Amino acid sequence: MAEKTPFEIARETLKQLTLRKLAPTPLNYQKIYSEVAQLPFEPPFPAERLREIALALPTKTPGQQKQRGLLESAINQLNWGGVKTALMAYGGFSPAAPESGKTGLLLSDTPKLLPSPPIEIALAPAVITAPALTADFFGQIARMIEFALPALGSDDDRFLEQTQALLKSLRDPATDAITVKQMLAQYSHRLSFAAEDQAEIKTVLLKLLYLLVENISHLGIDDSWLTGQTEALMAACVPPLTLRRLDDVEQKLKDVIFQQTEAKSRAVQAQEEMRQMLATFIERLAAMNESTSGFHEQLEAGARLIDQAKTLADIAPVLKDIVGATRTMARDSQVARDELQSMKKHAEATEAEITKLHRELDRVSAQARHDPLTGALNRQGLEEAVNREVSKVKRQDTPLCMALLDIDNFKKLNDTLGHATGDIALAHLAGVTREVMRPQDTLARYGGEEFVILLPDTPLDKGIEAMTRLQRELTKRFFMAGTEKVLITFSAGVAQLGPDETGPQAIKRADQAMYLAKRAGKNRVLGA
Numbered sequence: 120m121a122e123k124t125p126f127e128i129a130r131e132t133l134k135q136l137t138l139r140k141l142a143p144t145p146l147n148y149q150k151i152y153s154e155v156a157q158l159p160f161e162p163p164f165p166a167e168r169l170r171e172i173a174l175a176l177p178t179k180t181p182g183q184q185k186q187r188g189l190l191e192s193a194i195n196q197l198n199w200g201g202v203k204t205a206l207m208a209y210g211g212f213s214p215a216a217p218e219s220g221k222t223g224l225l226l227s228d229t230p231k232l233l234p235s236p237p238i239e240i241a242l243a244p245a246v247i248t249a250p251a252l253t254a255d256f257f258g259q260i261a262r263m264i265e266f267a268l269p270a271l272g273s274d275d276d277r278f279l280e281q282t283q284a285l286l287k288s289l290r291d292p293a294t295d296a297i298t299v300k301q302m303l304a305q306y307s308h309r310l311s312f313a314a315e316d317q318a319e320i321k322t323v324l325l326k327l328l329y330l331l332v333e334n335i336s337h338l339g340i341d342d343s344w345l346t347g348q349t350e351a352l353m354a355a356c357v358p359p360l361t362l363r364r365l366d367d368v369e370q371k372l373k374d375v376i377f378q379q380t381e382a383k384s385r386a387v388q389a390q391e392e393m394r395q396m397l398a399t400f401i402e403r404l405a406a407m408n409e410s411t412s413g414f415h416e417q418l419e420a421g422a423r424l425i426d427q428a429k430t431l432a433d434i435a436p437v438l439k440d441i442v443g444a445t446r447t448m449a450r451d452s453q454v455a456r457d458e459l460q461s462m463k464k465h466a467e468a469t470e471a472e473i474t475k476l477h478r479e480l481d482r483v484s485a486q487a488r489h490d491p492l493t494g495a496l497n498r499q500g501l502e503e504a505v506n507r508e509v510s511k512v513k514r515q516d517t518p519l520c521m522a523l524l525d526i527d528n529f530k531k532l533n534d535t536l537g538h539a540t541g542d543i544a545l546a547h548l549a550g551v552t553r554e555v556m557r558p559q560d561t562l563a564r565y566g567g568e569e570f571v572i573l574l575p576d577t578p579l580d581k582g583i584e585a586m587t588r589l590q591r592e593l594t595k596r597f598f599m600a601g602t603e604k605v606l607i608t609f610s611a612g613v614a615q616l617g618p619d620e621t622g623p624q625a626i627k628r629a630d631q632a633m634y635l636a637k638r639a640g641k642n643r644v645l646g647a
Contacts, residue, residue, distance in 0.1 A: 123155075123156070128152060128155050128156045129152070131155045132148060132151045132152045132155050135151045135154075135155065136148065136151055139151075146163070149163075164197040164199075166194055166195075166197065169190075169194045169202060170191070170194055173187055173190050173191050173194065176190075186205050186208050187205075189201065189204075189205040189208070190202060190205035190206065193205055254292055257289040257290070257294075257299060258289065258290060260289055260303075261285075261286050261289040261290055264282065264285065264286060264289075265286065268282065270317065271310075271313045271314065271317055272313070272316070272317055272320070275313060275316075277309075278309055278310075278313050281305070281306055281309060282306070284302070285302050285303070285306050288302055388469075399458065399459075399462065421440060421441045488500030488503065490563075490564040492542055492545060492546060492564075493545050493546050493548075493549035493564050494546075494549060494553075495549050495562045495563050495564045495570065496561065496562065496563035496564070497563070497564060498563070498564075498565070498566070500563060501561075501563035501565065501571055504561045504563065504573060505521075505573065505622035505623075505626075506622065508561070508573050508575055508622070509616065509621070509622045511575065512575075512616055517575065517576050518576065518577055518578045518579075518615055518616075519573070519574070519575050519576075519577070519615065519616040519625075520573075520574040520577045520578070520579060520581070520582030520585075520613055520614065520615050520616075521571060521572070521573055521574070521613070521614055521615075521616065521622070521625045521626050521629050522571065522572040522574065522582060522585070522586050522611050522612070522613045522629060523565065523569060523570070523571050523611065523612050523626060523629040523630050523632075523633050524569070524570050524571075524572070524586065524589075524609040524610065524611035524612075524633065525568055525569045525570075525609060525610055525611070525633055525637070526544060526545070526548060526568040526607055526608075526609050527607070527608045527609055527610055527637075527641040527642055528641075529541065529544070529567075529568040532544060532605070532607075536600045536603070536605070540600040540605065541568075543598060543600070543605075544568075544598075544605065544607050545564075545568065547596075547598050547607065548570070548593070548607060548609065549562060549564070549570070551589070551592055551593055551596055552570070552572065552589060554592075555588060555589050555592050556572065559575050559576070560572060560573060560574055560575070561573040565626075571626060571629075572585075572586075577615075578615060579613060579614075579615040579646050580646075582613040582615065582646075583613050583644050583645075583646050586611045586613055586644040587644050590608065590609065590611075590642065590644065593606075593607060593608060593609070594606065594608070608641065608642040609642070610633055610636040610637045610641050610642060610643055610644075611629075611632075611633055611636060611643075611644045611645075612628070612629040612630060612631065612632025612633035612634070612635070612636060612644075612645055612646070612647055613629055613632065613644060613645070613646050613647065614626070614628040614629040614632065614646070614647035615646075615647075625647075628647035629647055631647060632645045632646060632647040633645070
Protein backbone atom coordinates (compact mmCIF):
# COMPACT_ATOMS: atom_id res chain seq x y z
CA MET A 120 0.00 0.00 0.00
CA ALA A 121 1.40 3.37 -1.12
CA GLU A 122 2.08 5.86 1.56
CA LYS A 123 -0.28 8.83 1.68
CA THR A 124 1.02 12.21 0.76
CA PRO A 125 0.80 15.08 3.28
CA PHE A 126 -1.96 16.60 1.14
CA GLU A 127 -4.01 13.36 1.29
CA ILE A 128 -3.44 13.08 5.04
CA ALA A 129 -4.60 16.68 5.54
CA ARG A 130 -7.71 16.10 3.40
CA GLU A 131 -8.55 12.88 5.31
CA THR A 132 -8.03 14.72 8.61
CA LEU A 133 -10.53 17.44 7.65
CA LYS A 134 -12.97 14.74 6.53
CA GLN A 135 -12.69 12.92 9.89
CA LEU A 136 -13.17 16.16 11.82
CA THR A 137 -16.43 16.68 9.91
CA LEU A 138 -17.62 13.08 10.31
CA ARG A 139 -16.81 13.04 14.07
CA LYS A 140 -18.32 16.48 14.52
CA LEU A 141 -15.21 17.76 16.29
CA ALA A 142 -14.35 21.43 16.60
CA PRO A 143 -11.57 22.39 14.17
CA THR A 144 -9.14 23.31 16.96
CA PRO A 145 -5.37 22.89 16.53
CA LEU A 146 -5.35 20.18 19.18
CA ASN A 147 -8.15 18.15 17.54
CA TYR A 148 -6.55 18.61 14.12
CA GLN A 149 -3.14 17.41 15.41
CA LYS A 150 -4.72 14.39 17.12
CA ILE A 151 -6.65 13.25 13.99
CA TYR A 152 -3.66 14.03 11.72
CA SER A 153 -1.39 11.79 13.85
CA GLU A 154 -4.02 9.07 13.79
CA VAL A 155 -4.42 9.17 9.99
CA ALA A 156 -0.68 9.34 9.43
CA GLN A 157 -0.15 6.57 12.03
CA LEU A 158 2.26 8.78 13.93
CA PRO A 159 2.61 9.03 17.76
CA PHE A 160 0.45 11.80 19.14
CA GLU A 161 2.37 14.33 21.20
CA PRO A 162 0.11 17.02 22.68
CA PRO A 163 1.55 20.48 23.15
CA PHE A 164 3.57 20.98 26.32
CA PRO A 165 1.44 23.04 28.85
CA ALA A 166 4.35 25.10 30.10
CA GLU A 167 2.31 28.01 31.48
CA ARG A 168 -0.08 25.79 33.45
CA LEU A 169 2.83 23.78 34.90
CA ARG A 170 4.58 27.01 35.94
CA GLU A 171 1.41 28.02 37.81
CA ILE A 172 1.46 24.66 39.60
CA ALA A 173 5.17 25.07 40.44
CA LEU A 174 4.59 28.53 41.89
CA ALA A 175 1.76 27.15 44.09
CA LEU A 176 4.00 24.50 45.69
CA PRO A 177 5.41 25.39 49.18
CA THR A 178 9.14 25.93 49.64
CA LYS A 179 9.45 25.82 53.41
CA THR A 180 12.38 23.39 53.48
CA PRO A 181 15.65 23.27 51.51
CA GLY A 182 14.51 20.00 49.94
CA GLN A 183 11.29 21.58 48.71
CA GLN A 184 13.19 24.56 47.33
CA LYS A 185 15.56 22.24 45.45
CA GLN A 186 12.76 20.14 43.94
CA ARG A 187 10.81 23.19 42.84
CA GLY A 188 13.96 24.49 41.12
CA LEU A 189 14.34 21.17 39.29
CA LEU A 190 10.65 21.27 38.34
CA GLU A 191 10.94 24.78 36.88
CA SER A 192 14.07 23.74 34.95
CA ALA A 193 12.25 20.72 33.48
CA ILE A 194 9.32 22.94 32.45
CA ASN A 195 11.64 25.38 30.69
CA GLN A 196 13.19 22.45 28.79
CA LEU A 197 9.71 21.04 27.88
CA ASN A 198 10.88 17.77 29.49
CA TRP A 199 8.01 15.52 30.66
CA GLY A 200 10.42 13.05 32.28
CA GLY A 201 12.04 15.80 34.33
CA VAL A 202 8.60 17.08 35.41
CA LYS A 203 7.58 13.59 36.55
CA THR A 204 10.84 13.02 38.45
CA ALA A 205 10.67 16.40 40.20
CA LEU A 206 7.02 15.95 41.24
CA MET A 207 7.62 12.44 42.60
CA ALA A 208 10.71 13.55 44.51
CA TYR A 209 8.77 16.54 45.88
CA GLY A 210 6.13 14.18 47.29
CA GLY A 211 8.73 11.94 48.89
CA PHE A 212 8.40 9.06 46.41
CA SER A 213 11.15 7.31 44.51
CA PRO A 214 10.50 7.50 40.75
CA ALA A 215 10.00 4.06 39.32
CA ALA A 216 8.03 2.76 36.42
CA PRO A 217 4.99 0.67 37.37
CA GLU A 218 5.15 -2.99 36.61
CA SER A 219 2.91 -4.01 33.78
CA GLY A 220 0.05 -6.39 34.30
CA LYS A 221 -0.67 -5.46 37.93
CA THR A 222 -4.12 -4.29 38.89
CA GLY A 223 -3.52 -3.48 42.57
CA LEU A 224 -0.86 -2.01 44.87
CA LEU A 225 1.24 -4.74 46.49
CA LEU A 226 2.35 -4.36 50.10
CA SER A 227 5.92 -5.06 48.99
CA ASP A 228 5.88 -2.36 46.28
CA THR A 229 7.56 0.97 46.71
CA PRO A 230 4.76 3.57 46.56
CA LYS A 231 4.43 4.90 43.02
CA LEU A 232 2.85 7.93 41.42
CA LEU A 233 0.85 6.61 38.47
CA PRO A 234 1.38 8.73 35.35
CA SER A 235 -1.60 10.61 33.98
CA PRO A 236 -2.05 11.81 30.41
CA PRO A 237 -0.03 15.03 29.94
CA ILE A 238 -3.04 17.04 28.80
CA GLU A 239 -4.80 16.14 32.10
CA ILE A 240 -1.82 17.29 34.12
CA ALA A 241 -2.08 20.61 32.42
CA LEU A 242 -5.77 21.02 33.21
CA ALA A 243 -6.16 19.35 36.65
CA PRO A 244 -5.43 21.31 39.86
CA ALA A 245 -2.62 20.20 42.15
CA VAL A 246 -3.76 17.50 44.62
CA ILE A 247 -1.95 16.56 47.84
CA THR A 248 -2.56 12.85 48.42
CA ALA A 249 -2.22 10.78 51.59
CA PRO A 250 0.83 8.53 51.99
CA ALA A 251 0.49 5.27 50.09
CA LEU A 252 -0.48 2.06 51.91
CA THR A 253 2.52 0.16 53.26
CA ALA A 254 3.19 -3.19 54.90
CA ASP A 255 3.76 -1.42 58.22
CA PHE A 256 0.34 0.27 57.96
CA PHE A 257 -1.42 -3.06 57.38
CA GLY A 258 0.63 -4.57 60.21
CA GLN A 259 -0.69 -1.90 62.56
CA ILE A 260 -4.26 -2.74 61.52
CA ALA A 261 -3.53 -6.41 62.27
CA ARG A 262 -2.19 -5.56 65.74
CA MET A 263 -5.22 -3.38 66.45
CA ILE A 264 -7.54 -6.29 65.58
CA GLU A 265 -5.55 -8.65 67.82
CA PHE A 266 -5.73 -6.20 70.72
CA ALA A 267 -9.52 -5.93 70.32
CA LEU A 268 -10.15 -9.70 70.08
CA PRO A 269 -10.27 -10.42 73.87
CA ALA A 270 -13.20 -8.01 74.21
CA LEU A 271 -15.16 -9.72 71.42
CA GLY A 272 -15.38 -13.19 72.95
CA SER A 273 -14.55 -16.57 71.39
CA ASP A 274 -17.99 -18.13 70.93
CA ASP A 275 -18.44 -17.42 67.21
CA ASP A 276 -16.20 -19.87 65.30
CA ARG A 277 -17.01 -18.31 61.94
CA PHE A 278 -16.02 -14.88 63.20
CA LEU A 279 -12.73 -16.25 64.54
CA GLU A 280 -11.99 -17.94 61.20
CA GLN A 281 -12.68 -14.70 59.36
CA THR A 282 -10.43 -12.84 61.80
CA GLN A 283 -7.53 -15.24 61.28
CA ALA A 284 -7.94 -15.07 57.48
CA LEU A 285 -7.88 -11.26 57.59
CA LEU A 286 -4.82 -11.20 59.87
CA LYS A 287 -2.99 -13.59 57.55
CA SER A 288 -3.86 -11.44 54.55
CA LEU A 289 -2.78 -8.23 56.29
CA ARG A 290 0.63 -9.73 57.07
CA ASP A 291 1.14 -11.22 53.61
CA PRO A 292 3.42 -8.92 51.53
CA ALA A 293 1.93 -10.30 48.31
CA THR A 294 -1.63 -9.24 49.15
CA ASP A 295 -2.87 -6.27 47.15
CA ALA A 296 -4.68 -3.33 48.73
CA ILE A 297 -7.92 -3.93 46.81
CA THR A 298 -8.23 -7.46 48.24
CA VAL A 299 -7.54 -6.16 51.75
CA LYS A 300 -10.14 -3.45 51.32
CA GLN A 301 -12.80 -5.99 50.33
CA MET A 302 -11.92 -8.27 53.24
CA LEU A 303 -12.01 -5.34 55.68
CA ALA A 304 -15.45 -4.32 54.42
CA GLN A 305 -16.81 -7.84 55.00
CA TYR A 306 -15.06 -8.15 58.34
CA SER A 307 -16.31 -4.80 59.66
CA HIS A 308 -19.89 -5.89 58.90
CA ARG A 309 -19.50 -9.07 60.94
CA LEU A 310 -17.50 -7.21 63.59
CA SER A 311 -20.47 -4.92 64.23
CA PHE A 312 -22.62 -7.95 65.08
CA ALA A 313 -19.96 -9.42 67.39
CA ALA A 314 -19.55 -6.10 69.22
CA GLU A 315 -23.32 -5.72 69.63
CA ASP A 316 -23.53 -9.26 71.03
CA GLN A 317 -20.80 -8.62 73.58
CA ALA A 318 -22.39 -5.32 74.64
CA GLU A 319 -25.74 -7.06 75.10
CA ILE A 320 -24.11 -9.89 77.06
CA LYS A 321 -22.44 -7.39 79.40
CA THR A 322 -25.69 -5.52 79.91
CA VAL A 323 -27.63 -8.71 80.71
CA LEU A 324 -24.92 -9.94 83.11
CA LEU A 325 -24.99 -6.61 84.93
CA LYS A 326 -28.77 -6.87 85.23
CA LEU A 327 -28.50 -10.41 86.60
CA LEU A 328 -25.83 -9.36 89.09
CA TYR A 329 -27.91 -6.38 90.17
CA LEU A 330 -30.97 -8.61 90.68
CA LEU A 331 -28.91 -11.14 92.64
CA VAL A 332 -27.45 -8.50 94.96
CA GLU A 333 -30.84 -6.84 95.38
CA ASN A 334 -32.37 -10.21 96.29
CA ILE A 335 -29.62 -10.83 98.86
CA SER A 336 -30.32 -7.46 100.41
CA HIS A 337 -34.02 -8.37 100.74
CA LEU A 338 -33.30 -11.80 102.22
CA GLY A 339 -30.88 -10.34 104.70
CA ILE A 340 -33.11 -7.52 105.85
CA ASP A 341 -32.35 -8.21 109.52
CA ASP A 342 -28.59 -8.28 108.96
CA SER A 343 -27.64 -4.62 108.83
CA TRP A 344 -23.98 -5.51 108.28
CA LEU A 345 -24.92 -6.57 104.74
CA THR A 346 -26.02 -3.04 103.88
CA GLY A 347 -22.57 -1.70 103.04
CA GLN A 348 -21.74 -4.69 100.87
CA THR A 349 -24.98 -4.74 98.91
CA GLU A 350 -24.97 -0.99 98.35
CA ALA A 351 -21.37 -1.10 97.11
CA LEU A 352 -22.11 -3.98 94.73
CA MET A 353 -25.30 -2.40 93.42
CA ALA A 354 -23.40 0.84 92.77
CA ALA A 355 -20.70 -1.11 90.94
CA CYS A 356 -23.32 -2.71 88.67
CA VAL A 357 -24.30 0.65 87.20
CA PRO A 358 -22.46 1.60 83.97
CA PRO A 359 -20.06 3.03 83.05
CA LEU A 360 -17.80 0.40 84.57
CA THR A 361 -14.18 1.22 85.35
CA LEU A 362 -11.46 -1.00 86.74
CA ARG A 363 -10.78 1.60 89.42
CA ARG A 364 -14.36 1.47 90.70
CA LEU A 365 -14.29 -2.31 90.74
CA ASP A 366 -10.95 -2.30 92.58
CA ASP A 367 -12.36 0.01 95.24
CA VAL A 368 -15.37 -2.27 95.74
CA GLU A 369 -13.09 -5.31 95.88
CA GLN A 370 -10.94 -3.77 98.61
CA LYS A 371 -14.01 -2.75 100.59
CA LEU A 372 -15.52 -6.23 100.36
CA LYS A 373 -12.25 -7.90 101.35
CA ASP A 374 -12.19 -5.92 104.58
CA VAL A 375 -15.85 -6.65 105.26
CA ILE A 376 -15.46 -10.36 104.46
CA PHE A 377 -12.55 -10.60 106.91
CA GLN A 378 -14.67 -9.15 109.70
CA GLN A 379 -17.62 -11.26 108.61
CA THR A 380 -15.53 -14.45 108.76
CA GLU A 381 -14.43 -13.63 112.29
CA ALA A 382 -18.02 -12.95 113.33
CA LYS A 383 -19.22 -16.17 111.68
CA SER A 384 -16.54 -18.20 113.46
CA ARG A 385 -17.55 -16.74 116.82
CA ALA A 386 -21.23 -17.34 116.04
CA VAL A 387 -20.55 -21.01 115.23
CA GLN A 388 -18.71 -21.31 118.52
CA ALA A 389 -21.62 -19.69 120.34
CA GLN A 390 -24.08 -22.09 118.69
CA GLU A 391 -21.99 -25.06 119.84
CA GLU A 392 -21.91 -23.69 123.38
CA MET A 393 -25.68 -23.19 123.24
CA ARG A 394 -26.18 -26.78 122.12
CA GLN A 395 -24.01 -28.02 124.98
CA MET A 396 -25.96 -25.90 127.45
CA LEU A 397 -29.30 -27.24 126.17
CA ALA A 398 -28.01 -30.83 126.30
CA THR A 399 -26.85 -30.33 129.90
CA PHE A 400 -30.16 -28.68 130.77
CA ILE A 401 -32.08 -31.65 129.39
CA GLU A 402 -29.83 -34.08 131.28
CA ARG A 403 -30.39 -32.15 134.47
CA LEU A 404 -34.16 -32.10 133.92
CA ALA A 405 -34.14 -35.86 133.35
CA ALA A 406 -32.06 -36.41 136.47
CA MET A 407 -34.30 -34.08 138.46
CA ASN A 408 -37.36 -35.85 137.15
CA GLU A 409 -35.90 -39.23 138.10
CA SER A 410 -34.82 -37.94 141.47
CA THR A 411 -38.24 -36.35 142.06
CA SER A 412 -40.01 -39.58 141.11
CA GLY A 413 -37.84 -41.55 143.54
CA PHE A 414 -38.42 -38.94 146.20
CA HIS A 415 -42.18 -39.15 145.75
CA GLU A 416 -42.09 -42.95 145.92
CA GLN A 417 -39.99 -42.72 149.07
CA LEU A 418 -42.50 -40.27 150.58
CA GLU A 419 -45.43 -42.59 149.76
CA ALA A 420 -43.62 -45.57 151.27
CA GLY A 421 -42.87 -43.55 154.38
CA ALA A 422 -46.51 -42.47 154.67
CA ARG A 423 -47.61 -46.09 154.54
CA LEU A 424 -45.09 -47.04 157.27
CA ILE A 425 -46.32 -44.17 159.45
CA ASP A 426 -49.90 -45.36 159.05
CA GLN A 427 -48.85 -48.83 160.21
CA ALA A 428 -46.73 -47.60 163.13
CA LYS A 429 -48.00 -48.38 166.61
CA THR A 430 -45.48 -46.38 168.57
CA LEU A 431 -43.16 -43.37 168.21
CA ALA A 432 -40.23 -45.73 168.04
CA ASP A 433 -41.65 -47.18 164.84
CA ILE A 434 -42.01 -43.67 163.28
CA ALA A 435 -38.48 -42.39 164.06
CA PRO A 436 -36.60 -44.46 161.41
CA VAL A 437 -39.15 -43.54 158.76
CA LEU A 438 -38.79 -39.79 159.47
CA LYS A 439 -35.00 -40.10 159.37
CA ASP A 440 -35.10 -41.64 155.90
CA ILE A 441 -37.55 -38.98 154.65
CA VAL A 442 -35.38 -36.14 156.01
CA GLY A 443 -32.30 -37.67 154.34
CA ALA A 444 -34.08 -37.98 150.99
CA THR A 445 -35.32 -34.38 151.25
CA ARG A 446 -31.77 -33.10 151.86
CA THR A 447 -30.45 -35.08 148.91
CA MET A 448 -33.23 -33.70 146.72
CA ALA A 449 -32.49 -30.13 147.81
CA ARG A 450 -28.74 -30.60 147.24
CA ASP A 451 -29.26 -32.00 143.71
CA SER A 452 -31.60 -29.14 142.87
CA GLN A 453 -29.07 -26.56 144.10
CA VAL A 454 -26.27 -28.11 142.04
CA ALA A 455 -28.44 -28.16 138.91
CA ARG A 456 -29.55 -24.59 139.48
CA ASP A 457 -25.97 -23.36 140.00
CA GLU A 458 -24.74 -25.16 136.87
CA LEU A 459 -27.57 -23.82 134.72
CA GLN A 460 -27.04 -20.31 136.12
CA SER A 461 -23.36 -20.47 135.18
CA MET A 462 -24.20 -21.65 131.67
CA LYS A 463 -26.75 -18.87 131.34
CA LYS A 464 -24.16 -16.22 132.25
CA HIS A 465 -21.69 -17.71 129.78
CA ALA A 466 -24.33 -17.65 127.02
CA GLU A 467 -25.15 -14.02 127.79
CA ALA A 468 -21.45 -13.11 127.60
CA THR A 469 -21.14 -14.90 124.25
CA GLU A 470 -24.22 -13.13 122.91
CA ALA A 471 -22.80 -9.77 124.00
CA GLU A 472 -19.50 -10.57 122.25
CA ILE A 473 -21.29 -11.55 119.02
CA THR A 474 -23.34 -8.35 119.18
CA LYS A 475 -20.12 -6.37 119.54
CA LEU A 476 -18.60 -8.17 116.54
CA HIS A 477 -21.66 -7.40 114.42
CA ARG A 478 -21.53 -3.73 115.43
CA GLU A 479 -17.89 -3.64 114.38
CA LEU A 480 -18.82 -5.36 111.15
CA ASP A 481 -21.50 -2.73 110.52
CA ARG A 482 -18.96 0.03 111.08
CA VAL A 483 -16.34 -1.55 108.85
CA SER A 484 -18.89 -2.27 106.12
CA ALA A 485 -19.98 1.36 106.03
CA GLN A 486 -16.60 3.02 106.53
CA ALA A 487 -14.01 0.54 105.26
CA ARG A 488 -10.95 2.52 104.21
CA HIS A 489 -12.87 5.79 104.28
CA ASP A 490 -12.71 8.82 106.54
CA PRO A 491 -16.12 9.06 108.28
CA LEU A 492 -16.17 12.89 108.28
CA THR A 493 -15.35 13.62 104.64
CA GLY A 494 -16.08 10.31 102.91
CA ALA A 495 -12.57 10.41 101.36
CA LEU A 496 -10.14 7.49 101.67
CA ASN A 497 -8.24 7.27 104.93
CA ARG A 498 -4.50 6.61 105.21
CA GLN A 499 -4.93 2.86 104.81
CA GLY A 500 -7.16 3.31 101.78
CA LEU A 501 -4.69 5.85 100.32
CA GLU A 502 -1.80 3.42 100.71
CA GLU A 503 -3.66 0.74 98.77
CA ALA A 504 -4.75 3.23 96.07
CA VAL A 505 -1.16 4.51 95.67
CA ASN A 506 0.19 0.97 95.31
CA ARG A 507 -2.48 0.21 92.71
CA GLU A 508 -1.79 3.35 90.66
CA VAL A 509 2.01 2.95 90.85
CA SER A 510 1.68 -0.64 89.60
CA LYS A 511 -0.42 0.61 86.69
CA VAL A 512 2.25 3.21 85.83
CA LYS A 513 4.92 0.50 85.71
CA ARG A 514 2.73 -1.77 83.55
CA GLN A 515 1.48 0.81 81.07
CA ASP A 516 4.15 3.54 81.28
CA THR A 517 1.58 6.30 81.85
CA PRO A 518 2.08 9.53 83.85
CA LEU A 519 0.77 9.81 87.41
CA CYS A 520 0.51 13.01 89.45
CA MET A 521 0.04 13.27 93.20
CA ALA A 522 -1.28 16.53 94.64
CA LEU A 523 -1.11 17.37 98.34
CA LEU A 524 -3.28 20.29 99.42
CA ASP A 525 -3.66 21.99 102.78
CA ILE A 526 -6.49 24.34 103.79
CA ASP A 527 -5.19 27.86 104.39
CA ASN A 528 -5.56 29.39 107.90
CA PHE A 529 -7.38 26.30 109.20
CA LYS A 530 -6.24 26.80 112.82
CA LYS A 531 -7.56 30.36 112.77
CA LEU A 532 -10.86 29.08 111.38
CA ASN A 533 -11.15 26.55 114.21
CA ASP A 534 -10.18 29.10 116.89
CA THR A 535 -12.55 31.77 115.56
CA LEU A 536 -15.63 29.79 114.52
CA GLY A 537 -15.16 26.54 116.43
CA HIS A 538 -14.22 22.98 115.57
CA ALA A 539 -17.71 22.18 114.28
CA THR A 540 -17.22 24.82 111.56
CA GLY A 541 -13.79 23.36 110.87
CA ASP A 542 -15.39 19.96 110.28
CA ILE A 543 -17.89 21.56 107.89
CA ALA A 544 -14.99 23.20 106.03
CA LEU A 545 -13.26 19.82 105.60
CA ALA A 546 -16.46 18.18 104.35
CA HIS A 547 -17.13 21.17 102.05
CA LEU A 548 -13.68 20.91 100.46
CA ALA A 549 -14.08 17.15 99.96
CA GLY A 550 -17.53 17.61 98.41
CA VAL A 551 -16.41 20.28 95.93
CA THR A 552 -13.32 18.25 95.06
CA ARG A 553 -15.39 15.16 94.24
CA GLU A 554 -17.59 17.26 91.93
CA VAL A 555 -14.59 18.69 90.07
CA MET A 556 -12.51 15.50 89.94
CA ARG A 557 -12.63 13.01 87.09
CA PRO A 558 -14.08 9.53 87.79
CA GLN A 559 -10.58 7.99 87.68
CA ASP A 560 -9.11 10.44 90.22
CA THR A 561 -8.81 9.46 93.91
CA LEU A 562 -9.31 11.69 96.95
CA ALA A 563 -7.87 10.80 100.37
CA ARG A 564 -7.66 12.59 103.69
CA TYR A 565 -3.95 12.60 104.53
CA GLY A 566 -4.36 13.95 108.04
CA GLY A 567 -5.94 16.97 109.75
CA GLU A 568 -6.67 19.54 107.06
CA GLU A 569 -4.42 17.87 104.45
CA PHE A 570 -5.73 15.92 101.46
CA VAL A 571 -4.02 13.92 98.71
CA ILE A 572 -5.44 13.62 95.19
CA LEU A 573 -4.15 10.94 92.81
CA LEU A 574 -4.36 11.99 89.16
CA PRO A 575 -3.67 9.03 86.83
CA ASP A 576 -2.80 9.53 83.16
CA THR A 577 -1.85 13.14 84.01
CA PRO A 578 1.53 14.85 83.41
CA LEU A 579 2.80 17.55 85.76
CA ASP A 580 1.51 20.58 83.84
CA LYS A 581 -1.99 19.11 83.59
CA GLY A 582 -1.93 18.21 87.29
CA ILE A 583 -1.13 21.83 88.19
CA GLU A 584 -3.96 22.99 85.91
CA ALA A 585 -6.39 20.59 87.64
CA MET A 586 -5.55 21.96 91.10
CA THR A 587 -5.85 25.52 89.81
CA ARG A 588 -9.34 24.74 88.47
CA LEU A 589 -10.28 23.35 91.87
CA GLN A 590 -9.09 26.57 93.51
CA ARG A 591 -11.21 28.65 91.13
CA GLU A 592 -14.24 26.46 91.84
CA LEU A 593 -13.83 26.93 95.59
CA THR A 594 -13.76 30.71 95.19
CA LYS A 595 -17.25 30.49 93.67
CA ARG A 596 -18.66 28.58 96.65
CA PHE A 597 -18.99 29.31 100.34
CA PHE A 598 -20.91 27.85 103.27
CA MET A 599 -22.70 29.47 106.19
CA ALA A 600 -21.41 29.35 109.74
CA GLY A 601 -24.42 30.79 111.49
CA THR A 602 -24.91 34.14 109.76
CA GLU A 603 -21.32 34.37 108.50
CA LYS A 604 -20.23 33.35 105.00
CA VAL A 605 -17.10 31.20 105.04
CA LEU A 606 -14.85 30.92 101.97
CA ILE A 607 -11.97 28.47 102.16
CA THR A 608 -8.79 28.34 100.08
CA PHE A 609 -5.90 25.91 99.94
CA SER A 610 -2.24 25.73 99.01
CA ALA A 611 -1.09 22.72 97.00
CA GLY A 612 2.00 21.00 95.72
CA VAL A 613 1.94 18.66 92.73
CA ALA A 614 4.54 16.00 91.90
CA GLN A 615 4.69 13.61 88.96
CA LEU A 616 5.88 10.10 89.85
CA GLY A 617 9.46 9.59 88.69
CA PRO A 618 10.74 6.47 86.87
CA ASP A 619 12.41 4.93 89.95
CA GLU A 620 10.29 6.69 92.59
CA THR A 621 7.88 5.20 95.10
CA GLY A 622 4.46 6.62 95.90
CA PRO A 623 5.44 7.94 99.37
CA GLN A 624 8.50 9.66 97.88
CA ALA A 625 6.35 11.48 95.31
CA ILE A 626 3.89 12.53 98.04
CA LYS A 627 6.81 13.84 100.11
CA ARG A 628 7.95 16.01 97.15
CA ALA A 629 4.39 17.28 96.73
CA ASP A 630 4.33 18.09 100.46
CA GLN A 631 7.53 20.12 100.13
CA ALA A 632 6.08 22.04 97.16
CA MET A 633 2.94 22.71 99.19
CA TYR A 634 4.99 24.33 101.98
CA LEU A 635 6.72 26.50 99.39
CA ALA A 636 3.28 27.56 98.14
CA LYS A 637 2.33 28.46 101.73
CA ARG A 638 5.43 30.61 102.14
CA ALA A 639 4.83 32.24 98.74
CA GLY A 640 1.54 33.73 99.97
CA LYS A 641 -0.96 30.82 100.20
CA ASN A 642 -3.81 29.99 97.83
CA ARG A 643 -1.21 28.87 95.28
CA VAL A 644 -0.27 25.69 93.39
CA LEU A 645 3.38 24.80 92.81
CA GLY A 646 4.92 21.86 91.01
CA ALA A 647 7.65 19.76 92.57
